[in-house]
Amino acid sequence: MRSSRFISAATLRHARNWLFVGTVLASGAVFGPACGVAHAAEDESASLDVLEQQMARIQAEQRELAKTMLSMQKQIAAHRAALMHGSKPGTPGSHHTLTAHNTAHTTAPEDSRGWSEHGGDGDMGTGTTTTAMNTHTGHGLHHVTGPDAQPVFSGTTDREVDSVIGHRAEDIISRIAENGVGPHARETVGAQAAGALGDHGIFHMGPVTLILGGFLDASTVLANRHVASGTFNYWQDMPYPNESRYHTNNFEGSARYSRISLMARGNVDAHSTISGFYEMDFGAGAATTDAYESNSYAFRMRQLYMAYDNSDWNFHFLAGQAWSMLTPGRIGIIPRQESLPETIESSMLAGQTWARQLQFRFVKDFLQHRLWLGLSIENSATLYDTTGFTNNDGTVTLPTGRTATISSNGTGLTNDAPFSNEIAPDVIAKVAWDPSWGHYEAEGILHFPHDRVASVGTGRNNTAIAGGGGGSMVLPIIPHKLEMRLAGLAGVGIGRYGSVLLPDATLKSTGEPVPIPSVQTTGGIIAHPTPLVDVYGYFGYQAAGRRYSNYEGGSYGYGNPNYSNAGCEVELSTLGCTANTRSVMEATVGAWYRFLKGKYGTVEAGAQLAYSRRDAWKGQGGGPDTSMSQIFLDFRYLPFQ
Incomplete structure (x- = not known):
């Protein structure tokens, strides 16, 4: 593997040790139930306790092994991306440090090229961690396949993919981050204003991630x-x-x-x-x-x-x-x-x-997520200026003796403030490249300002x-x-x-x-x-x-x-x-x-x-x-x- 030489010896030793421990414990899990049955006649309660403790140890070792494998996977992907862009790991332009547990990247946008995906149910502690790896060499990224593949949400230190884009075959955010702009760094104020999620505080409730x-x-x-x-x-x-x-x-x-x-x-x-x-x-x-x-x-x-x-x-x-x-x-x-x-x-x-x-937005992307077309139907609200007129809560007295109704004050559960008369929503179209x-x-x-002009017994809409x-x-x-x-x-x-x-x-x-x-x-x-x-x-x-x-x-x-x-x-x-x-x-x-x-x-x-x-x-x-x-x-x- 071309990028393996960039992974530290400590990382490889750590992974080898955990793989050995995981194999031994997994083997123990096969014979453990039989031993438990043999001891059941003497002390069934104690045997069950031992079995539960053994299972807990196996789960803990599996979690540690999964974290180590994820760390290695991220480092490989990050260094492939660095090579694709002409910089070497450890140089000022790469912003990547190869250590076994250095997965909390602080340089933000560069990290988008190190994001990856894994199979399983989204919970590294309980999900399946054995997945088929597929390397897209044209983009320097690793992806996994399989019906359950999904973005990584790795607990407290690993940066997750922007999860509202739920592509499993390939990571859209990572791919189009190659435009040199990249997704928002989550800790920047621009991202905060947009509504960025955290990379801590991630919970799994069955098939739903919070x-x-x-x-x-x-x-x-x-x-x-x-x-x-x-x-x-x-x-x-x-x-x-x-x-x-x-x-x-x-x-x-x-x-x-x-x-x-x-x-x-x-x-x-x-x-x-x-x-x-x-x-x-x-x-x-x-x-x-x-x-x-x-x-x-x-x-x-x-x-x-x-x-x-x-x-x-x-x-x-x-x-x-x-x-x-x-x-x-x-x-x-x-x-x-x-x-x-x-x-x-x-x-x-x-x-x-x-x-x-409020909006109803429809978006389609083309050309491997490079070209985007969007149509949005959004709530309309016309902001009127009535200088020179007499405006009484949206009822405007005209010099012709008629009245124009441009808004009405909110009632029910809305504020007692003007809500403009609207005949249609705003229609917005966008193309992104x-x-x-x-x-x-x-x-x-497109926007459609609307009012009604009336006098006693007659009126018209405009x-x-x-x-x-x-x-x-x-x-x-x-x-x-x-x-x-x-x-x-x-x-x-x-x-x-x-x-x-x-x-x-x-x-x-x-x-x-x-x-x-x-x-x-x-x-x-x-x-x-x-x-x-x-x-x-x-x-x-x-x-x-x-x-x-x-x-x-x-x-x-x-x-x-x-x-x-x-x-x-x-x-x-x-x-x-x-x-x-x-x-x-x-x-x-x-x-x-x-x-x-x-x-x-x-x-x-x-x-x-x-x-x-x-x-x-x-x-x-x-x-x-x-x-x-x-x-x-x-x-x-x-x-x-």
């Missing part, structure tokens, strides 16, 4: 403006000089963004897997939440979905609440592999494209067609060390898919919905100088166009030049300051340091500097602007990663 994830978070922000949103930036509330909070600093800290996740998965048959994913935090505010004593934030749903994956058809289905398929990704079109910034701020970055919402270098996506969306397109890419400038990320989306009626939450639509003076043009884009450089440090720099931008009307001396719509901005620059001015947001930009740099990492999990600290600027559309008295500088600090404990 995997824990999440972290405990303590974050703070110090800003030179008072925006009462904590580490979640709500940029449209950045004050202008006419407000006193523009002239004061603000400090706020919370543990509310601590998170817990759980995935359950099981094999339906030899080619298909079913999984369910739960992710929750405390980001919601309850009616009893106060910032003076209890700080009792509410438990909320972030993601909650089921997924079905079939390796025979190369088909993937997802149903439930997850990151929108518009969210940029890193690999294929795969849940929990979203390309999200490593920022501390929970709103991530101005201009970032994302939403978490994973060649030998980089990850590339193109996407499009539906507009909105949408747009964009794409993203991840460029591994130095694979697993330095990468560039670029993403963008442009169109009309899609402002809510950006972090700034610019409006999707406004109304004509006659009440019909008018989609507002918008654009959002982000770019970033992310470096991993050591396995313990991540450094990043991002720039984000989001802007909205003008859509307005004038009727009998009245001004309506978004960005109307007749609006008064005369009082925006004077503190406590009684003059007007409409100041519809034209654009928001953010530039930020930061770093994360994982200063503790072991079987107990990972402890990391982060620091981030951010500068944001908000510009308004010009009106009477000019177009004001405002800015904000922030310092973020964070400590996180990831017990399962």
Whole structure:
């Protein structure tokens, strides 16, 4: 075997010894019952105790043998991959150390080439460990075959494959990780934001595997403006000089963004897997939440979905609440592999494209998992701007004397807040390409703003067609060390898919919905100088166009030049300051340091500097602007990663 010379002598001796012990004990297991029967006449109870102890020893030895064999298998696969990519084990580019028990890789993305699969029921302590090995020399990976083959979930030290892709014939994640981008390292903040699972805290309940994830978070922000949103930036509330909070600093800290996740998965048959994913935090505010004593934030749903994956058809289905398929990704079109910034701020970055919402997603991959096509039917919600109109809980009074109904307040078990009228879901399509270098996506969306305009005894429904397109890419400038990320989306009626939450639509003076043009884009450089440090720099931008009307001396719509901005620059001015947001930009740099990492999990600290600027559309008295500088600090404990 070509790579065997790279395995240490200690590893081989260790494996040989365990193989010998396992053989002896297995032989003892054959004769043990006969001896037990012979002694039963004298002391049946003692004989049964001895038999049970012998069985326990055999099981323990089998577990140790399985772990040793898995360690050898991972090392062989890792060094085959290193040879395929032109680096030798032990050199600076390989990040692999050959020891018998060094299976807890800390360099993350490189480890994807060392992931493997095994047969059995998924529990190394009780499952069958004798499997047929199949080496794909074109990819430097080991795979196993057989009707029960499945991804490895090896307890407390071995990194498991991203299990929502349940292929047993070959490991999709490992194969397409050869694009130089690779799957998220589980301990990075980008992976945490996407909903990464742990590689500790893995349990087996019969045929179902349970995997824990999440972290405990303590974050703070110090800003030179008072925006009462904590580490979640709500940029449209950045004050202008006419407000006193523009002239004061603000400090706020919370543990509310601590998170817990759980995935359950099981094999339906030899080619298909079913999984369910739960992710929750405390980001919601309850009616009893106060910032003076209890700080009792509410438990909320972030993601909650089921997924079905079939390796025979190369088909993937997802149903439930997850990151929108518009969210940029890193690999294929795969849940929990979203390309999200490593920022501390929970709103991530101005201009970032994302939403978490109900969807029914259908994905097919081709060309050995290099080309991916996806179609997603997702929950729609139109974010209206009604500047100039009188809006009474979604009932808008028009200058024509009619009323337009654009939303209704929630009832029953929903919040008493506006829920927009929608006639159809959003339709999103995406194509992803994973060649030998980089990850590339193109996407499009259709959205249908809808309202009803009525007067006494008569009315009509109005539906507009909105949408747009964009794409993203991840460029591994130095694979697993330095990468560039670029993403963008442009169109009309899609402002809510950006972090700034610019409006999707406004109304004509006659009440019909008018989609507002918008654009959002982000770019970033992310470096991993050591396995313990991540450094990043991002720039984000989001802007909205003008859509307005004038009727009998009245001004309506978004960005109307007749609006008064005369009082925006004077503190406590009684003059007007409409100041519809034209654009928001953010530039930020930061770093994360994982200063503790072991079987107990990972402890990391982060620091981030951010500068944001908000510009308004010009009106009477000019177009004001405002800015904000922030310092973020964070400590996180990831017990399962």
